[in-house]
Amino acid sequence: MRMHWIYLAVAGLFEIGWIFSLKFSEGFTRAVPLIFYAVCGLGAAFFLSQSLKHLPVGLAYAVWTGTAIVGSNVIAILFLGEPANLSRIAYILMIIGGVAGLRLST
Numbered sequence: 001m002r003m004h005w006i007y008l009a010v011a012g013l014f015e016i017g018w019i020f021s022l023k024f025s026e027g028f029t030r031a032v033p034l035i036f037y038a039v040c041g042l043g044a045a046f047f048l049s050q051s052l053k054h055l056p057v058g059l060a061y062a063v064w065t066g067t068a069i070v071g072s073n074v075i076a077i078l079f080l081g082e083p084a085n086l087s088r089i090a091y092i093l094m095i096i097g098g099v100a101g102l103r104l105s106t
Helices: 003-024 031-051 057-079 086-104
Strands: none
Touching: 003 031, 003 057, 031 057, 057 086
């Protein structure tokens, strides 16, 4: 696997951390989640920018956001008690299929 795909995967993980730190910052009133927010946001931007040196911007952005959408939904279902109904799972699987298709098309 080429490094640009690894950078993109790491950027997606940072993006998931960024999303949840924003949730737990309670409107930017809690210091630790706010620090995590800054670190994850910078990490996501840095690693996405590294992947963009070799990947088309449309592809990289779609994979990055798809990773964040799927990851945040799965974590919310598993750890935050959000509903896991059949339609939600089906749509998550469609996003995974779209991201995989984009990856295979390069």
